[in-house]
Amino acid sequence: MNREERKSAPIGVFDSGVGGLTVAREIMRHLPNENIVYFGDTARVPYGSKSKDNIIRFSRQIIRFLETKEVKAIVIACNTASALALEVVREEVEIPIIGVVEPGARAALEATKTKKIGVIGTEATIRSAMYEKIIQGIDPEVTVMGKACPLFVPLVEEGFAKHTVTEEIIDFYLASFLKTDIDALILGCTHYPLLRSRIRAYVGERIALVNPAYETAMDLRNLLQVHDMENTDTNQEHGMYSFYVSDAADKFKQFANSILPFDIETTKQINIEEY
Ligand code: DGL
Numbered sequence: 001m002n003r004e005e006r007k008s009a010p011i012g013v014f015d016s017g018v019g020g021l022t023v024a025r026e027i028m029r030h031l032p033n034e035n036i037v038y039f040g041d042t043a044r045v046p047y048g049s050k051s052k053d054n055i056i057r058f059s060r061q062i063i064r065f066l067e068t069k070e071v072k073a074i075v076i077a078c079n080t081a082s083a084l085a086l087e088v089v090r091e092e093v094e095i096p097i098i099g100v101v102e103p104g105a106r107a108a109l110e111a112t113k114t115k116k117i118g119v120i121g122t123e124a125t126i127r128s129a130m131y132e133k134i135i136q137g138i139d140p141e142v143t144v145m146g147k148a149c150p151l152f153v154p155l156v157e158e159g160f161a162k163h164t165v166t167e168e169i170i171d172f173y174l175a176s177f178l179k180t181d182i183d184a185l186i187l188g189c190t191h192y193p194l195l196r197s198r199i200r201a202y203v204g205e206r207i208a209l210v211n212p213a214y215e216t217a218m219d220l221r222n223l224l225q226v227h228d229m230e231n232t233d234t235n236q237e238h239g240m241y242s243f244y245v246s247d248a249a250d251k252f253k254q255f256a257n258s259i260l261p262f263d264i265e266t267t268k269q270i271n272i273e274e275y
Pocket residue numbers: 015016017019020045046047048049077078079080081121122125153188189190191
């Protein structure tokens with residue numbers, strides 16, 4: 001690939017399913033020239049309850065698939081895969097890869113004054129303590145309190161974000177944070193930004209809500225600049241976006257159309273086990 005070809009090559013973005021669209025959405029907003037190939041592993045979601053070995057295996061397969069699309073960089077939009085697989089897969093490929101955990105951790109450090117940070121995520125993300133490791137690697141004086149909130153994912157996927165039951169579940173998971181003096185809470189799962197206003201209403205203004213998706217888009221911009229890989233073609237209104245899933249393409253499309261700023265036309269189903 002020559003320099004010009006590399007600049008116009010797409011960014012590979014992947015997630016366990018639809019949730020990573022919250023990250024793709026931030027990339028579309030803030031890096032509008034970039035082309036994106038998105039893969040959602042809808043056949044094997046959720047990753048949050050899977051073992052590290054399987055999450056690494058799934059991530060390797062997806063990266064091999066994205067390589068066939070000649071992506072110039074890869075964003076692991078899934079917090080669980082970022083926490084459990086990024087360190088391993090980063091060593092195995094030449095394409096630059098970033099995840100969402102590091103950018104989220106850095107943003108939380110910038111937001112906290114009390115040096116007490118809360119993190120919510122899937123069982124696997126919280127068990128990995130990866131947010132804590134990164135935060136304390138930068139500032140060992142910071143205390144990190146993690147809480148797995150597994151019911152938030154199905155609530156969002158079933159369209160219950162605005163439903164009254166969601167309030168009770170938010171209270172169930174987040175009540176313990178209110179008794180602490182955390183002043184930053186990391187929304188450490190792709191789906192949680194879609195509950196942001198409900199969580200904000202519950203925790204009040206004292207606690208900053210950190211969305212790693214936005215910070216990841218900013219990190220991606222830096223990465224592209226450093227590698228001289230930004231797409232400078234401004235002839236198109238926005239980049240070209242293609243979507244691939246491992247199952248239930250129609251359901252994916254419906255969800256995507258409810259959260260992206262425009263309607264997507266096609267989603268292709270592929271057999272990811274072949275990669
Ligand atoms: N995408 C996952 C994450 O951000 C949430 C859904 C799942 O468990 O796979 O951790």
